[in-house]
Amino acid sequence: MAGKSKGNAVIGQSGGPTAVINQSLVGVVQALRKAKLVSGVLGAANGVRGIIEERFVDLARLKPSLLERLAVTPAAALGSTRDRPDEEYRRKILDVFAKHDVRYFFYIGGNDSADTARIVNDMAAADGRELCVVHIPKTIDNDLRVTDHCPGYGSAGRFVAAAFMGDDRDVVSLPGIKINVVMGRHAGWLTAASALGRLDETCGPHLVYVPEIPFSLSRFLEDVAEAYSKHGRCQVAVAEGVADEAGKPIVVDLAEKLDAHVERDSHGNVQLSGTGALGDFLAQYVKKALGGKKKLRVRADTFGYLQRSFPGFASPVDAAEARACGHKAVEYAAKGAQDGSVAIKRLKGKCYRAGYFRAELKDVAKETKEMPRDMLNKAGNGVTKKFIDYAMPLIGKLPVIGLIK
Amino acid sequence: MAGKSKGNAVIGQSGGPTAVINQSLVGVVQALRKAKLVSGVLGAANGVRGIIEERFVDLARLKPSLLERLAVTPAAALGSTRDRPDEEYRRKILDVFAKHDVRYFFYIGGNDSADTARIVNDMAAADGRELCVVHIPKTIDNDLRVTDHCPGYGSAGRFVAAAFMGDDRDVVSLPGIKINVVMGRHAGWLTAASALGRLDETCGPHLVYVPEIPFSLSRFLEDVAEAYSKHGRCQVAVAEGVADEAGKPIVVDLAEKLDAHVERDSHGNVQLSGTGALGDFLAQYVKKALGGKKKLRVRADTFGYLQRSFPGFASPVDAAEARACGHKAVEYAAKGAQDGSVAIKRLKGKCYRAGYFRAELKDVAKETKEMPRDMLNKAGNGVTKKFIDYAMPLIGKLPVIGLIK
Numbered sequence: 001m002a003g004k005s006k007g008n009a010v011i012g013q014s015g016g017p018t019a020v021i022n023q024s025l026v027g028v029v030q031a032l033r034k035a036k037l038v039s040g041v042l043g044a045a046n047g048v049r050g051i052i053e054e055r056f057v058d059l060a061r062l063k064p065s066l067l068e069r070l071a072v073t074p075a076a077a078l079g080s081t082r083d084r085p086d087e088e089y090r091r092k093i094l095d096v097f098a099k100h101d102v103r104y105f106f107y108i109g110g111n112d113s114a115d116t117a118r119i120v121n122d123m124a125a126a127d128g129r130e131l132c133v134v135h136i137p138k139t140i141d142n143d144l145r146v147t148d149h150c151p152g153y154g155s156a157g158r159f160v161a162a163a164f165m166g167d168d169r170d171v172v173s174l175p176g177i178k179i180n181v182v183m184g185r186h187a188g189w190l191t192a193a194s195a196l197g198r199l200d201e202t203c204g205p206h207l208v209y210v211p212e213i214p215f216s217l218s219r220f221l222e223d224v225a226e227a228y229s230k231h232g233r234c235q236v237a238v239a240e241g242v243a244d245e246a247g248k249p250i251v252v253d254l255a256e257k258l259d260a261h262v263e264r265d266s267h268g269n270v271q272l273s274g275t276g277a278l279g280d281f282l283a284q285y286v287k288k289a290l291g292g293k294k295k296l297r298v299r300a301d302t303f304g305y306l307q308r309s310f311p312g313f314a315s316p317v318d319a320a321e322a323r324a325c326g327h328k329a330v331e332y333a334a335k336g337a338q339d340g341s342v343a344i345k346r347l348k349g350k351c352y353r354a355g356y357f358r359a360e361l362k363d364v365a366k367e368t369k370e371m372p373r374d375m376l377n378k379a380g381n382g383v384t385k386k387f388i389d390y391a392m393p394l395i396g397k398l399p400v401i402g403l404i405k
Numbered sequence: 406m407a408g409k410s411k412g413n414a415v416i417g418q419s420g421g422p423t424a425v426i427n428q429s430l431v432g433v434v435q436a437l438r439k440a441k442l443v444s445g446v447l448g449a450a451n452g453v454r455g456i457i458e459e460r461f462v463d464l465a466r467l468k469p470s471l472l473e474r475l476a477v478t479p480a481a482a483l484g485s486t487r488d489r490p491d492e493e494y495r496r497k498i499l500d501v502f503a504k505h506d507v508r509y510f511f512y513i514g515g516n517d518s519a520d521t522a523r524i525v526n527d528m529a530a531a532d533g534r535e536l537c538v539v540h541i542p543k544t545i546d547n548d549l550r551v552t553d554h555c556p557g558y559g560s561a562g563r564f565v566a567a568a569f570m571g572d573d574r575d576v577v578s579l580p581g582i583k584i585n586v587v588m589g590r591h592a593g594w595l596t597a598a599s600a601l602g603r604l605d606e607t608c609g610p611h612l613v614y615v616p617e618i619p620f621s622l623s624r625f626l627e628d629v630a631e632a633y634s635k636h637g638r639c640q641v642a643v644a645e646g647v648a649d650e651a652g653k654p655i656v657v658d659l660a661e662k663l664d665a666h667v668e669r670d671s672h673g674n675v676q677l678s679g680t681g682a683l684g685d686f687l688a689q690y691v692k693k694a695l696g697g698k699k700k701l702r703v704r705a706d707t708f709g710y711l712q713r714s715f716p717g718f719a720s721p722v723d724a725a726e727a728r729a730c731g732h733k734a735v736e737y738a739a740k741g742a743q744d745g746s747v748a749i750k751r752l753k754g755k756c757y758r759a760g761y762f763r764a765e766l767k768d769v770a771k772e773t774k775e776m777p778r779d780m781l782n783k784a785g786n787g788v789t790k791k792f793i794d795y796a797m798p799l800i801g802k803l804p805v806i807g808l809i810k
Binding site for chain 1: 418421422424448462467471472473474475476477478479480481482483484485486487567568570571572574575577578579580583665666668678680681682684685688689704705706707708709710711713714715716717718803804805806807808809
């Protein structure tokens with residue numbers, strides 16, 4: 001590289017990964033190459049953790065063919081982190097950036113990552129350092145503000161919708177009550193996606209429970225009994241984070257009722273992912289309450305990490321948008337070093353098309369976005385057409401199935 | 406239909422469904438149409454249960470376009486059953502067959518279905534009735550005798566292999582110990598398929614436990630600790646049916662150790678599928694034993710019914726073979742009404758090609774086929790090249806992924 005160094009860029013990935021988070025990574029690398037904005041492109045191993053530990057990968061050396069393979073690989077190719085930097089940690093980040101002449105920081109993550117990006121950005125500005133910070137959204141939870149939807153959601157939604165389609169056929173084959181637990185602690189977007197593959201009113205899921213609506217066990221039992229008697233089977237989608245009026249997770253309630261044990265982390269939070277407890281408890285509870293002396297087949301599946309990591313099944317729309325978000329991030333950085341977060345809007349027209357704009361970091365940071373009430377039915381146990389119209393274009397074409405009527 | 410009736414054919418589907426069981430159904434319907442063997446083609450709703458209850462679907466009326474959609478639809482389009490007919494039940498089957506002039510019975514199922522087919526066949530012969538019974542193999546467990554492999558296995562194996570590939574990338578992103586429970590009560594074929602997507606020695610699954618090898622909790626802990634210290638993470642595949650030397654399911658052992666509860670069915674058998682208990686117990690056990698005061702991330706997923714019902718992800722090889730098995734069944738029936746079970750062999754040559762032959766019902770019925778010892782490594786915690794060479798052609802092309810090294 002002749003002449004004065006243009007400084008370096010650091011890219012990091014953070015939080016729970018998605019099936020297309022590497023599309024955004026590759027988008028940034030591609031666009032940086034094209035824009036010739038920087039001298040070096042460093043990938044931070046495990047997000048901010050890799051920055052303070054100075055564990056960097058030279059991304060400039062990666063061949064285009066490997067980049068394309070990485071783009072279709074689920075989960076964070078650079079490694080991720082759950083760290084939430086405190087004051088000292090953030091100071092260290094800035095010191096490492098100064099040491100490595102880092103002038104651009106691209107951080108791919110959720111609302112916590114946007115918040116980290118915002119604070120690092122403000123600190124750099126206060127110090128008078130030259131640093132441009134751009135946040136690139138990703139989350140299967142689809143719960144970021146400002147943006148119409150989040151890269152990662154479409155692919156997870158596609159997996160969930162397809163899983164419910166196939167599983168419902170399985171339940172038709174061997175009828176009973178089937179409860180499927182879907183990821184989502186506070187927002188029900190992903191659980192709602194379970195309904196996107198319904199071919200008609202007879203198809204499951206017959207009931208959908210999201211965290212936005214307080215969950216009542218007695219009401220749940222009534223709903224299940226009604227659907228079972230109507231359809232001869234009942235397929236249910238339940239968000240892992242469903243909680244009662246007081247905000248107490250249902251898994252805790254059920255554990256008490258069934259005299260069972262739930263796992264908690266070091267902060268006392270109930271562990272929701274990576275365990276089948278909620279599904280198992282709900283199945284036991286339904287069997288006890290509705291089974292009586294009859295042979296009632298009640299089963300539960302917890303879809304778990306496959307929802308965000310299953311390969312070869314990403315939504316093409318989602319993949320393309322995640323890549324484009326990477327390109328846009330570099331565009332904003334190149335255009336007068338504008339900090340911000342890449343956001344998506346729907347362009348007007350008959351067919352779905354996405355446009356991109358720059359949002360302020362502060363507007364995306366910390367707070368999250370739940371499902372609006374009008375995307376959920378009155379009874380609070382299903383979705384409305386408004387949700388279907390919103391989500392359908394994001395997940396791409398679903399597998400074709402046929403029914404004998 | 407002019408002239409004397411040629412009699413009718415009944416097709417049924419039985420047992421746990423697969424992603425390609427409807428390919429065989431459609432294969433039979435297509436071949437019966439082409440061969441003009443019978444006057445009517447009746448689909449028995451829910452297998453033998455639908456026969457004795459005379460619940461039949463007229464399959465001759467289904468349009469070719471619907472047949473093709475059904476073929477790619479997971480789970481039994483006609484409905485399935487877990488019924489194991491006794492003497493009286495079987496007598497009823499023959500009576501209904503006589504009433505509806507049924508001269509051909511095609512039964513798509515596992516070893517229990519082959520046994521039912523065998524007995525019904527023998528009874529009809531003893532009575533001097535004209536009845537040709539052909540069994541068509543299906544099972545994700547791949548545990549039928551005589552045939553090289555079973556339709557349904559390749560697609561379930563493809564799902565499991567891909568799931569492990571993506572999940573391993575997820576574990577690289579957020580390192581820890583990840584335990585994935587795979588279907589399989591007695592045979593480890595499907596759990597072994599977890600290893601088919603490994604790109605190199607660093608990739609998971611790092612450990613594979615099948616029911617064929619007695620499971621030792623202490624040995625398991627040692628294995629996990631060793632793999633974790635070597636790779637900085639550990640991804641484990643465990644068959645739901647792993648049991649100790651005495652044949653006691655490990656889930657029972659763990660429940661005692663953790664002072665927890667396991668579900669049992671009315672026969673006292675521990676429920677293995679449709680519950681996350683084994684995975685959750687193993688994760689708790691590992692965390693207790695290895696976590697100490699360190700923050701050790703231990704998670705479990707139970708892949709559940711998605712393994713056999715996920716749509717749009719079938720192995721093309723498996724789908725084609727399942728269809729061909731349906732065609733062959735009609736060929737055997739047309740060729741002098743030969744009873745039997747359709748079996749697959751590998752044809753000699755450099756590339757994988759399948760051939761088909763007629764096996765005797767008695768050779769396929771009841772007994773099952775476990776994994777041979779030489780497909781499992783010496784330590785009993787992984788697979789050998791012999792297994793990879795055996796299974797790889799059956800699952801079709803896996804998704805492409807890339808690794809940064």
